[in-house]
Amino acid sequence: MSRHQPHGSPCLTRRCFVQAAGSGFLLAVAGVTTGCGDQEQWGVILSDPRLCGACSRCAITCAALNADGPGVAQALVGPEQHYQERQFDNANWYAATCRMCPVIVEDEQQVSPACVAACPVGAAQIAPEGHPIFGDERVRFIDQDRCIGCGNCVTACPVSHPLLDDGVARKCELCIGRWGAPPCVEACPSRALLYFPVWRGDIPAVFPCQLEALQAGLV
Amino acid sequence: MSDFGGWAGKILWVDLTAGKLHTEETWQWVPERIGAIGIGLALVWHHVPPGTGALDPANLLFIGVGPLTGSWAPCAGRAVAVSLSPAGYPVEHVGQSSVGGQFPTELKWAGYDGIVFVGRSPTPVVLVIRDSQAELMDATDLWGRDTFSTQQLLQEKLGDRRAKALVIGPVGEKQARTGAMIHGTGHALGQCGFGGVAGSKNLKGIVVRGTGKVRTATPLASFRGRLDDIRRSLAVMQSVISADKDSRSRWRARDDFGWHGADEPIPIGAIPPDDLSRQGLRHCGSDFYMGGVLRPWHVKNSGCVGCVMNCFSTVRGRDMPKGIPEHGEMNCVQMQTGYFRRVRDDKVVSNASRWAVLAAKQLADMTGLNAYDFRMQLNVLVQLRFGNEGSYREQLDAHLRDELDALPWESIDEGGDNGLGFMMAVFETQRVAEPDADSIAAWLLQGAPRAAARFAMLDDIWTGAHGQFEGFEGFRVSYGAHGQRAHYGPERYGLPAGLHWSIWNRDPNRHEHNGLVSWSGLSWEQKQRVAEIHFGDPGAIDDPSDSYQLGEPTAARIELARMLAVRSMLKDSLTLCDWVFPNYCCPDPKKEYAGNLELEAELYSAVTGDEISADALDLRAEASVDLYRAITMRDWNTADMRGGPGYQSGGRGHDQGGDYKGHDNLAEWYFDTSADPPRLNRAELEAGKTAFYERMGWDPVRGGVTRDKLTALGQPEVADGLTELGLLDDDDSAR
Numbered sequence: 001m002s003r004h005q006p007h008g009s010p011c012l013t014r015r016c017f018v019q020a021a022g023s024g025f026l027l028a029v030a031g032v033t034t035g036c037g038d039q040e041q042w043g044v045i046l047s048d049p050r051l052c053g054a055c056s057r058c059a060i061t062c063a064a065l066n067a068d069g070p071g072v073a074q075a076l077v078g079p080e081q082h083y084q085e086r087q088f089d090n091a092n093w094y095a096a097t098c099r100m101c102p103v104i105v106e107d108e109q110q111v112s113p114a115c116v117a118a119c120p121v122g123a124a125q126i127a128p129e130g131h132p133i134f135g136d137e138r139v140r141f142i143d144q145d146r147c148i149g150c151g152n153c154v155t156a157c158p159v160s161h162p163l164l165d166d167g168v169a170r171k172c173e174l175c176i177g178r179w180g181a182p183p184c185v186e187a188c189p190s191r192a193l194l195y196f197p198v199w200r201g202d203i204p205a206v207f208p209c210q211l212e213a214l215q216a217g218l219v
Numbered sequence: 220m221s222d223f224g225g226w227a228g229k230i231l232w233v234d235l236t237a238g239k240l241h242t243e244e245t246w247q248w249v250p251e252r253i254g255a256i257g258i259g260l261a262l263v264w265h266h267v268p269p270g271t272g273a274l275d276p277a278n279l280l281f282i283g284v285g286p287l288t289g290s291w292a293p294c295a296g297r298a299v300a301v302s303l304s305p306a307g308y309p310v311e312h313v314g315q316s317s318v319g320g321q322f323p324t325e326l327k328w329a330g331y332d333g334i335v336f337v338g339r340s341p342t343p344v345v346l347v348i349r350d351s352q353a354e355l356m357d358a359t360d361l362w363g364r365d366t367f368s369t370q371q372l373l374q375e376k377l378g379d380r381r382a383k384a385l386v387i388g389p390v391g392e393k394q395a396r397t398g399a400m401i402h403g404t405g406h407a408l409g410q411c412g413f414g415g416v417a418g419s420k421n422l423k424g425i426v427v428r429g430t431g432k433v434r435t436a437t438p439l440a441s442f443r444g445r446l447d448d449i450r451r452s453l454a455v456m457q458s459v460i461s462a463d464k465d466s467r468s469r470w471r472a473r474d475d476f477g478w479h480g481a482d483e484p485i486p487i488g489a490i491p492p493d494d495l496s497r498q499g500l501r502h503c504g505s506d507f508y509m510g511g512v513l514r515p516w517h518v519k520n521s522g523c524v525g526c527v528m529n530c531f532s533t534v535r536g537r538d539m540p541k542g543i544p545e546h547g548e549m550n551c552v553q554m555q556t557g558y559f560r561r562v563r564d565d566k567v568v569s570n571a572s573r574w575a576v577l578a579a580k581q582l583a584d585m586t587g588l589n590a591y592d593f594r595m596q597l598n599v600l601v602q603l604r605f606g607n608e609g610s611y612r613e614q615l616d617a618h619l620r621d622e623l624d625a626l627p628w629e630s631i632d633e634g635g636d637n638g639l640g641f642m643m644a645v646f647e648t649q650r651v652a653e654p655d656a657d658s659i660a661a662w663l664l665q666g667a668p669r670a671a672a673r674f675a676m677l678d679d680i681w682t683g684a685h686g687q688f689e690g691f692e693g694f695r696v697s698y699g700a701h702g703q704r705a706h707y708g709p710e711r712y713g714l715p716a717g718l719h720w721s722i723w724n725r726d727p728n729r730h731e732h733n734g735l736v737s738w739s740g741l742s743w744e745q746k747q748r749v750a751e752i753h754f755g756d757p758g759a760i761d762d763p764s765d766s767y768q769l770g771e772p773t774a775a776r777i778e779l780a781r782m783l784a785v786r787s788m789l790k791d792s793l794t795l796c797d798w799v800f801p802n803y804c805c806p807d808p809k810k811e812y813a814g815n816l817e818l819e820a821e822l823y824s825a826v827t828g829d830e831i832s833a834d835a836l837d838l839r840a841e842a843s844v845d846l847y848r849a850i851t852m853r854d855w856n857t858a859d860m861r862g863g864p865g866y867q868s869g870g871r872g873h874d875q876g877g878d879y880k881g882h883d884n885l886a887e888w889y890f891d892t893s894a895d896p897p898r899l900n901r902a903e904l905e906a907g908k909t910a911f912y913e914r915m916g917w918d919p920v921r922g923g924v925t926r927d928k929l930t931a932l933g934q935p936e937v938a939d940g941l942t943e944l945g946l947l948d949d950d951d952s953a954r
Binding site for chain 1: 429485498533
């Protein structure tokens with residue numbers, strides 16, 4: 001197995017990914033927290049299951065703004081996305097987000113982000129820096145004009161994030177192009193979601209749960 | 220079809236006798252009846268024959284949502300049930316109960332404004348809804364199961380863990396008047412015994428998966444800024460503004476505040492009311508209500524769908540007895556379910572442990588026994604065992620005395636296990652009770668008033684003789700009216716509370732009144748100024764520390780009482796949460812902390828596109844108050860609703876052969892003239908009733924709704940119906 005950093009993509013190792021996912025703080029992206037030095041990062045929404053009260057305001061807001069009407073089945077964020085892992089209580093609910101998976105290449109084959117790797121027509125993409133809509137956020141997005149609605153991205157996604165809607169797949173694009181900043185984050189009354197715009201070098205000082213950030217050695 | 224936003228447009232009818240389903244359009248009822256309780260009351264009026272018993276197949280159970288439910292409106296995640304209430308005492312009159320969580324919005328997103336259950340299924344069934352597909356499913360294998368495992372099994376049967384269920388447990392199956400319908404691990408359609416109604420219909424529950432959406436006349440994109448303003452005005456539940464640690468607010472986030480039940484304690488700290496991103500972290504009911512009993516187990520807060528406050532406490536117990544889940548959601552009443560403190564010779568000899576508190580809450584929800592009713596059950600039991608110097612116990616039939624003595628009383632005494640064993644035993648005896656047996660457990664299932672009547676205690680409970688309900692200290696539980704235990708009653712909340720406890724068919728539960736008077740975090744002078752802004756007189760509210768004062772029926776007090784009735788009906792129609800609406804107070808000192816009482820109408824207009832003023836919307840809700848009154852007159856078979864001295868609402872209920880008049884009454888102990896300090900002045904309450912009746916356009920003498928009033932608000936057919944029953948003397952309406 002070999003790993004290397006494709007041109008223009010952040011470096012992440014599987015070790016970093018596992019460390020972050022196992023931290024108890026269900027990061028939407030691997031590699032943000034620790035172990036990877038100060039290399040380039042990208043925009044992401046983080047969720048903290050310990051603060052999420054399952055009120056679904058994020059989901060209602062997402063669907064109301066991006067799917068023409070509140071109804072959490074159309075939402076790209078929210079407790080609904082988490083049911084497959086849910087125990088029968090609210091303690092384990094959290095507002096699942098797209099994890100904006102890191103670029104991982106194994107045996108010269110890109111395996112992550114899984115949606116990008118699984119897409120047979122190149123509709124699932126990573127936005128390049130300076131993208132006219134997504135700016136420098138390196139958003140993993142789906143080109144609706146190319147999407148054929150095969151559902152491979154849904155199947156491949158580790159959290160089954162994309163939705164098939166009217167024959168095409170939709171996924172979280174951080175709302176950068178539409179609303180300027182993620183409105184789901186603004187809607188959360190419990191600071192269980194936090195948006196990290198793209199940054200380079202220093203880790204942001206503010207985290208949704210300061211304690212967790214402290215544990216992760218981030219502040 | 221309609222161009223209105225908000226409503227789904229369909230009501231699902233389920234004929235359980237025939238096993239047939241059909242849908243009807245919602246538009247025959249709305250926008251005039253708004254939704255939820257407004258529709259439910261109309262259905263009960265039109266479809267339930269006079270004289271029907273609550274547990275008869277002819278009774279109708281409606282569970283509905285409103286135009287705001289599932290929309291982007293804040294705190295609109297509730298459903299309301301309407302039916303004849305088996306918990307009503309002494310008459311099984313119409314009642315209402317609401318439930319939050321995730322079920323109500325799921326029902327709306329499935330495309331329904333409500334479900335109507337009529338008849339009785341020959342075998343146990345569950346209603347299964349997948350969007351537009353609805354069917355009855357055999358539930359024989361679920362009968363007898365607790366509510367938690369039933370919901371899990373339903374999700375597994377549907378192969379969809381996103382499905383949301385509202386189900387009854389063994390208590391509801393026994394057609395108990397204390398039966399609740401439970402959703403999730405803590406949301407209850409609790410009051411009024413509707414779990415027993417569902418049980419009487421062989422309806423184990425409803426499971427629904429909704430993948431649709433709510434169309435709103437105003438897209439959120441153009442309302443976001445205003446929505447943030449509204450959230451700032453709401454600030455936090457019950458308009459609390461203070462982060463002061465000394466505040467009486469139950470939303471007192473403070474520097475030393477945190478959640479201690481998480482794997483690592485989570486510091487929360489003080490939160491200013493203008494920080495919208497953290498309002499859901501503020502409340503900690505397990506800290507506030509329980510004096511810290513459950514604090515070590517508080518994991519986090521949670522809320523109903525659409526909430527911006529998150530008032531529920533998610534608790535994770537440790538080392539719970541086998542069969543009792545460690546995780547549970549709860550709020551005030553549930554936390555108090557098993558709480559007690561036993562004092563002997565001024566010394567606390569036994570105090571509810573957190574294990575007992577959580578066990579009682581979980582067992583109430585799992586068996587489907589209304590936690591609120593359980594408090595009164597518990598006190599009847601304790602009084603039966605210890606009260607009146609043992610004479611209640613001594614006069615019991617031998618088999619009842621043996622059953623009483625067999626309970627593990629040592630559990631709640633010195634050297635016991637601080638109540639854990641006792642709570643488990645009391646629930647278990649009811650779980651396995653034969654409902655028709657002459658046993659203590661079976662009578663408790665019938666609710667405290669009927670049990671007390673059987674045990675020859677009811678008259679004493681009604682009058683306050685022999686110090687009833689003082690067996691447990693820490694929580695004093697008293698009889699209020701209509702079969703319900705006192706809760707935010709007139710002893711502290713004055714004339715408006717006295718009127719509502721008299722006229723409403725259940726615990727009126729005016730949280731918004733308590734929010735204004737008690738919990739807002741404002742100084743008393745600031746609260747009075749808010750009352751003056753809204754009602755023209757700072758004396759509209761009364762200082763709750765000045766107990767047992769009703770006072771004169773001033774215009775402001777009566778206006779507040781009318782507002783409480785109308786807005787209660789409105790929030791149960793839209794549906795909104797009464798811990799938040801109406802917005803009496805806000806955190807803005809520039810507004811002298813006065814909130815915005817037009818928010819309901821603003822949200823309604825924006826979501827539905829039915830532009831309407833707050834006053835006009837209030838009148839639609841007031842029509843529902845009148846209809847509620849008319850149905851109650853029909854249920855009591857009387858035009859004389861006033862009650863008062865000489866009327867006795869104790870004794871045997873009409874389901875037991877009684878015959879009663881005088882609905883608008885309070886338990887007699889409220890007026891005990893020998894008490895020191897003096898209790899309520901009966902004449903003041905009667906004067907208040909007269910003024911309130913006049914303000915509502917009701918008969919000022921007998922308190923019944925009049926033809927003039929019904930006609931004025933567009934309900935002449937209701938007046939005709941009452942006339943046919945001999946309950947509306949049309950000559951009287953002119954006086």
